[in-house]
Amino acid sequence: MQQHVTAAGGFAYGVIGADIHVFGDGKPLYVLENRSPAPDLPLPAGSPYAAAQLAALRTWRDEGPRLAVRWLHGPDGPGGQDGRTRLAAAYVREALTDGWRAVTAVPGPRAVLPPPGSQDLRPAGARGLTLLVDHADQWPLAHLTWLFSNALLHRPGLPARVLLLAHGADAWPAVRAALANHQAGTSAVALAPLGRGPAPA
DSSP states (O other): OOEEEEEETTEEEEEESSOOOBOTTSOBSEEEEEOOOOTTSOOOTTOHHHHHHHHHHHHHHHSSSSEEEEEEEOOOOGGGOOHHHHHHHHHHHHHHHTTOEEEEEEEGGGOOOOSSEEEEOOOTTOSOEEEEETTGGGSOHHHHHHHHTOGGGOOTTOOEEEEEEESOSTTHHHHHHHTGGGTOEEEEEEOOOTTTOSOOO
8 A cells, every 4th residue: 555745844744545635835735634533522412303413424324325425514503512513523433433434634724734654544444434524615626626536535345425514505516516527425414503403494
């Protein structure tokens, strides 16, 4: 398995089992990092809506085409504790428990780079791979397009799921169009506050 390494400003960043896409100055467009569980972000206790949304993500993960991309959007909650982040954290915890590899993509210009060394992103017997992208509506479309082409998401026979978290849905049509050549299943879900359930129609 080939290792890809880039260096900028005296810092070397490498990945095994994925690509690195860089600006002209050598800085990465985005940083890929193995995702760990976030136990400090529990779902609201006793919320049927939260449980239903997590079950829907589980079904999306386990069914459908080899590559699937979901745009999960909703407003921030009080104090900035939005349901998107909490739901994604619960989804990642379940995915890791169920034998999936979880990876986070962060835009390069504002990324907190991982410790020097390589991120080993090889599947290593995982049932599938799930990629989490926060603030996806703030990414340049060209950078998301490069991300969608990453070899990380295109291993033959390995299911891959990309969960894009966003505030709104305005950017989704262009993002969905960028996925047309990847034969990916696409979907968008508007998330209500997890403790209250969906807003009235």
